[in-house]
Amino acid sequence: MTDxxxxxxxxxxxxxxxxxxxxxxxIAVIAEIIDHNRAIIDGPITSVPRQSFPYRHLTLTPLRLTxxxxxxxxxxxxxxLEKEDTVGKWENSSWAKKRAAVEKRxxxxxxxxxxxxxxxxxxxxxxxxxLAKKA
Numbered sequence: 289m290t291d292x293x294x295x296x297x298x299x300x301x302x303x304x305x306x307x308x309x310x311x312x313x314x315i316a317v318i319a320e321i322i323d324h325n326r327a328i329i330d331g332p333i334t335s336v337p338r339q340s341f342p343y344r345h346l347t348l349t350p351l352r353l354t355x356x357x358x359x360x361x362x363x364x365x366x367x368x369l370e371k372e373d374t375v376g377k378w379e380n381s382s383w384a385k386k387r388a389a390v391e392k393r394x395x396x397x398x399x400x401x402x403x404x405x406x407x408x409x410x411x412x413x414x415x416x417x418x419l420a421k422k423a
Contacts, residue, residue, distance in 0.1 A: 296348040301356035303374055304329060305347040311336045313387070315349070315378055317369070320359045328359075332366040333375055351377055 296302070302318045306329075316331035322340060329346070330338040353368045360368075369375060378384050396404065 296350060298327065298343065298348065299352065300358050300360075301353035301368075303349045303351040303353070303378065305349055306336065306341070306345065307347055308345040309341075313391075315375070316341075317353060317356070317365050317374075319356075319365060330362055330365050332362045333369050338362060349378070349383070351381075 298318065298321065300318055300320065303315055304318060306312050306314055306316060311331070311334075314331060314334045314336050316329040316334065316336040318327045319330045319338065320328040322328060325344075326340050326342050327346075328338065329336065329341045351374055353365070353372060353374060356365070356368055393404075
């Protein structure tokens with residue numbers, strides 16, 4: 289039997305990103321697998337209530353909690369999240385940083401977009417001058 293390169297399995301302790309609902313964009317942990325379509329998720333630190341959630345509205349992340357028992361309560365999940373600093377690992381990941389940058393750009397006002405345009409213009413100018421010096 290060959291080893292698969294796929295690593296993000298649906299498993300108890302897997303950290304997931306919610307794609308829909310009132311908690312969209314937050315992370316939670318799979319506490320229990322119900323069936324092939326749903327799992328019980330819980331995010332005691334990220335204020336995601338314990339609930340049944342369909343897999344099609346979740347995105348599996350590479351992060352997971354080690355040695356989390358099946359059906360663990362919110363208190364156990366909270367302690368494990370704090371112990372392993374999973375939320376900190378998520379916030380430092382390039383995926384979370386990219387999502388935050390996109391969200392920040394999305395909420396810019398007209399003047400904010402104008403300032404971004406000017407910053408890009410000055411950066412482009414500096415790069416051109418530096419390249420002209422080398423040539």
